[in-house]
Structure formats: C-alpha cells, structure tokens
Amino acid sequence: MTTMTASHPISRWSNALWTGALGICAIIAVIRPAHADPRAVVELFTSQGCSSCPPADQIIGDLSKDPSIIALSMPIDYWDYLGWKDTLADSRFSARQRAYSRMRGDREVYTPQAVVNGSTHVIGSDRAGIENAIGKTDKGTGVMSVPVTMSLSGKHINVSVAASKEPAVSHGEVWICSIAKSVPIAITRGENRGQQVTYHNVVRSLLKVGDWTGRPESWTVPIENLTRDGVDGAVVYVQDGSREKPGPMLGAAYTSLH
Numbered sequence: 001m002t003t004m005t006a007s008h009p010i011s012r013w014s015n016a017l018w019t020g021a022l023g024i025c026a027i028i029a030v031i032r033p034a035h036a037d038p039r040a041v042v043e044l045f046t047s048q049g050c051s052s053c054p055p056a057d058q059i060i061g062d063l064s065k066d067p068s069i070i071a072l073s074m075p076i077d078y079w080d081y082l083g084w085k086d087t088l089a090d091s092r093f094s095a096r097q098r099a100y101s102r103m104r105g106d107r108e109v110y111t112p113q114a115v116v117n118g119s120t121h122v123i124g125s126d127r128a129g130i131e132n133a134i135g136k137t138d139k140g141t142g143v144m145s146v147p148v149t150m151s152l153s154g155k156h157i158n159v160s161v162a163a164s165k166e167p168a169v170s171h172g173e174v175w176i177c178s179i180a181k182s183v184p185i186a187i188t189r190g191e192n193r194g195q196q197v198t199y200h201n202v203v204r205s206l207l208k209v210g211d212w213t214g215r216p217e218s219w220t221v222p223i224e225n226l227t228r229d230g231v232d233g234a235v236v237y238v239q240d241g242s243r244e245k246p247g248p249m250l251g252a253a254y255t256s257l258h
Contacts, residue, residue, distance in 0.1 A: 039144055040134040041070045041237055041249045044124050045097045045113045046199070048086040049079040051191035056112030056124030061200040064181070069134070070235055070254050072177065073202045076111065084190030088183065088202055099246055117143050118239055118249040137248070142169035146212075146238050146251030157226075159209055159236050160218045161251065170214035172238040172250045178205040178226035179233040181256075201235075204228045212238055212250075223257075232258045 044060045046053045063071035076097060077089035100121070101109050112124030117137040122129035137143050146169065147162040157176070164170055183199045205226055209219045226234060235254045241247030 037144070037147065038070050038252055038254070039068050039138050040117055041072070041144075041252050042117075042130060042134070043072050043074055043096075043115045045074050045076050045093065045111055045115070046124065047076055047079045047089065047111045048185060048187050048192060048197065049082045049084045049190045050111040052125065053112045054192065054195065054197050056114070057197055057199055059125065059127050059130070061182075061198065062127075063130070064200045070237070070252050071201055072179065072235065073199050075199070075202065079111065082190050084187055084192070087185060088199060092206065093203070096243075096246065099244055103241070103245055103247065118241075118246055119143065140248055142166050142240070142250055143248050144251060145169060146172070148236055148238060148251040148253040150234065150236055150253050150255050152223075152255075152257075155223050157221045157223060157234065158218060159221060161212050161216070161238055163216045164214040169240075169250060172212045172240050173242060174209040174212050174219065174236065174238050176207050176209050176221055176226065177203045177235045177237075178228060178231040179235060180204055180230040181233050183230060201233065203235075204231050208243070209236070232256065 042063055044056055046057055060071045060073055063069045074093035075086050075089040076094040077086060077091050078094050080086055097109055100115050101107055108121060113121055114124040114130050115121050116130060116133040119137045119140060120133050122133050145165050149160045151158045159174065161174060180202045183202050184196055185199065186196045187193060205228060207225055209221060233256050235252060237252035238250040239246055240250055
C-alpha cells in the first residue's frame with residue numbers, strides 16, 4: 001500500500017486498483033455532494049448467483065436516489081461455485097464483509113447483507129430494517145460527523161476532509177471508490193437463470209487516499225487511478241479503524257463524473 005502525505009499527489013496503488021481505459025473529459029469544476037452532510041453509507045454485499053439478492057439490489061437502486069444516503073453495491077465471489085460466476089465480484093469485497101463480521105464478533109456473513117455506517121448489519125432486502133439501522137447508527141459517537149468534499153480540477157480529484165466536530169473522533173482512513181451507477185447483467189445460469197438484474201453504484205475500484213488525524217487535510221488523486229469501463233461516479237469516505245478492522249463511518253461524499 002502506498003499513500004502520500006496531505007496536500008501531495010497520491011501515486012497508483014497497484015495492489016488494490018483495477019485498471020481500465022475510461023476517458024474522462026479534463027474540465028475544471030467544483031463538485032460537491034448532492035447533500036452536504038449525508039447521514040449514512042449503506043454497503044450491500046450481493047451476488048449474481050444469489051436468488052435472494054435481486055430485491056436487495058433494487059432497494060440499493062432506490063436508496064441511491066436519496067441524496068442523504070450513499071448506497072454502494074459490493075459483489076462478493078464466494079457463491080461463484082453455484083453455477084454462475086459473478087461478473088462484477090471481487091475477493092476484496094468478500095474480505096471486507098468478513099472483516100466487518102470479525103469486528104462485530106458475530107460471524108454473520110451472508111447475502112444479501114447490508115452494512116450500515118460500518119456499524120451494524122441487516123438483511124439487504126429489508127428496507128425498513130435498513131432505515132431503522134440508519135436511524136440507530138446516526139446517534140453513534142462521531143458517525144457521519146466529519147464533512148467531506150471533492151472537487152475536480154483538470155485530471156485530478158481534490159479530496160478535503162474537515163476538522164473533527166467531536167473530541168473523541170480523531171483518526172480515520174480516507175478511501176475513494178470509483179463506481180458504475182447502473183450495470184444491467186443478463187444471468188444465464190445458476191439460481192437467477194433467465195433474469196436480467198440491474199446493479200446500482202457498483203464499486204469498481206477502491207483506493208486508499210491517506211490517513212486523517214482529526215485536523216483539516218486534503219489530498220490529490222489522479223483521475224486515471226480510478227478509471228475503468230463503465231465508471232461514471234466516485235465516492236470518498238472516512239472510516240474509523242483500518243481495512244482489516246473497519247469501524248464506524250465518520251463521513252463521506254459522492255459525485256458524478258459525467
């Protein structure tokens with residue numbers, strides 16, 4: 001893993017970066033999230049080979065329209081042996097889901113599983129359960145309390161994380177995801193044979209930007225580090241803990257790249 005200090009460009013992180021060739025126009029503009037202070041990050045661990053997942057995938061599509069919620073799809077790969085290899089899955093998403101389980105201490109790893117604000121999990125097809133979890137986790141210390149913004153300048157994305165609003169919140173890892181906002185998949189084998197399912201805000205690359213220490217900090221990320229066919233959005237989040245021990249979400253921002 002390679003990171004740079006605040007206000008310096010970040011280099012390509014080869015061990016956790018998918019490569020691609022999406023062309024993004026070099027424009028100069030300020031990009032802010034549609035909602036200044038999103039109240040939740042919802043991560044859906046899903047699979048094209050899971051017959052229970054399509055309703056959850058639709059819920060993520062609905063939630064993605066709410067500017068106060070950042071909804072992400074993270075397709076896992078451990079059901080690939082059931083007869084259909086998930087075309088969007090990555091083992092790093094499976095590892096992230098297991099890391100959450102270890103931190104909670106419950107060993108609950110399943111699909112569809114929604115992890116809300118890095119703190120709690122619910123069945124991904126339970127819309128009421130997700131909304132209830134958002135309300136509960138929003139009351140946690142520091143959860144989604146740190147303002148995060150992004151701006152696009154030429155061929156770079158500038159990431160800014162504000163100072164902590166709470167004394168108890170003084171550290172977090174800053175990550176940026178490239179996403180594909182809508183990906184229709186025709187599934188020809190396995191439990192969902194014959195269906196076409198649309199996946200929303202699918203994470204296509206995941207890059208650590210740096211470490212936040214409670215003070216205002218900023219980083220510059222080359223857009224080429226995020227590009228891949230179909231990518232048309234980006235999400236930045238600040239999370240307590242580490243990749244191996246993920247904790248509560250402290251702040252996040254979303255932007256379209258088109």
